[in-house]
Amino acid sequence: MFAEKTIVITGGSSGLGKALARRLLAKGSRIALIARDTGRLTAAREDLLRGVPAGVTIDIFPCDVADSRAVHQALGELAERTGLPDMLFNSAGILREGYFERQPESVFRETMGVNFFGTLHCIQAALPYFKKQGGGKIVNICSVAGLMGVFGYTAYCASKHAVRGLTASLRAELKHQNIAVHIAYPAEFDSPMLEEVNVCRTTENRTIAATIPTLSAGAVADDIIRGIERNRYEITPGIVTRVLTGFDRVFPGAGRLVSDLRVRRVYQGPESDGSKD
Numbered sequence: 343m344f345a346e347k348t349i350v351i352t353g354g355s356s357g358l359g360k361a362l363a364r365r366l367l368a369k370g371s372r373i374a375l376i377a378r379d380t381g382r383l384t385a386a387r388e389d390l391l392r393g394v395p396a397g398v399t400i401d402i403f404p405c406d407v408a409d410s411r412a413v414h415q416a417l418g419e420l421a422e423r424t425g426l427p428d429m430l431f432n433s434a435g436i437l438r439e440g441y442f443e444r445q446p447e448s449v450f451r452e453t454m455g456v457n458f459f460g461t462l463h464c465i466q467a468a469l470p471y472f473k474k475q476g477g478g479k480i481v482n483i484c485s486v487a488g489l490m491g492v493f494g495y496t497a498y499c500a501s502k503h504a505v506r507g508l509t510a511s512l513r514a515e516l517k518h519q520n521i522a523v524h525i526a527y528p529a530e531f532d533s534p535m536l537e538e539v540n541v542c543r544t545t546e547n548r549t550i551a552a553t554i555p556t557l558s559a560g561a562v563a564d565d566i567i568r569g570i571e572r573n574r575y576e577i578t579p580g581i582v583t584r585v586l587t588g589f590d591r592v593f594p595g596a597g598r599l600v601s602d603l604r605v606r607r608v609y610q611g612p613e614s615d616g617s618k619d
């Protein structure tokens with residue numbers, strides 16, 4: 343399924359994107375990585391190529407996915423240099439946590455720009471190549487925050503719910519063009535994104551996050567790849583996350599109840615002095 347395929351991974355210089363790249367390389371895929379920072383892309387490429395048979399190459403394309411024109415240009419270069427893409431993983435993303443009342447509109451615009459419009463731009467740019475190839479695969483990395491509301495994640499949840507809606511409709515449309523669409527709902531996993539949010543997250547958000555054990559990015563990538571191989575549309579990595587989100591689907595409101603009870607014990611709110619636990 344992955345051997346000899348040209349696979350584009352946005353956010354491929356870090357965290358989950360890089361973990362996916364490592365696994366797909368091992369399966370014989372041709373990998374192209376997209377992210378903004380050239381230095382981090384180069385470092386990721388060097389790291390990924392360590393221990394890989396000589397002759398294997400990884401192409402890198404520095405590009406801001408929030409910029410539609412830049413994305414189309416990058417995919418054009420990629421099609422020439424790496425080959426027509428067979429598969430697209432949308433893993434690029436950002437997370438800004440905080441009380442809604444303390445988050446300026448710019449945070450919402452920035453988050454939607456990368457998480458939602460970034461995903462949209464990459465799909466729009468890749469689609470003509472998939473059609474030319476007679477098929478393709480799109481894997482959108484959403485989040486548990488795309489399934490439910492999370493204290494402190496108003497902007498992030500909004501962007502991931504938007505990704506979920508886009509993906510659900512796309513699946514229905516593209517299925518008939520031999521283009522498979524998948525969506526993954528990871529809970530928190532170890533990555534630079536998590537390290538960053540851990541420095542300054544609200545006490546309430548930290549408490550909610552502790553409900554589900556943190557996985558490694560590698561374990562999440564393994565589950566996502568397994569889910570694609572089994573042709574699952576929705577992929578929820580990690581057994582605890584699968585059980586809890588499944589329970590919430592069967593008993594709507596269960597997740598809200600647990601969240602409200604946990605937050606009630608530690609609530610500080612936007613009027614607090616910002617001191618963290």
Ligand SMILES: NC(=O)c1ccc[n+]([C@@H]2O[C@H](COP(=O)([O-])OP(=O)(O)OC[C@H]3O[C@@H](n4cnc5c(N)ncnc54)[C@H](OP(=O)(O)O)[C@@H]3O)[C@@H](O)[C@H]2O)c1
Pocket residue numbers: 352353354355356357358359376377378379380382405406407408432433434435436437456460483484485486527528529530531532533534535536
């Ligand atoms: N970590 C978690 O706990 C968690 C949980 C659920 C879902 N997720 C989702 O999983 C995905 C990967 O997260 P991660 O934890 O692996 O994050 P990460 O380690 O911070 O990596 C994010 C990647 O996205 C790239 N990126 C960010 N903004 C970009 C932009 N405007 N244009 C192009 N590339 C951009 C970054 O590179 P540059 O900064 O150089 O551009 C980096 O390669 C995200 O969609 C995230 O929302 C994460």
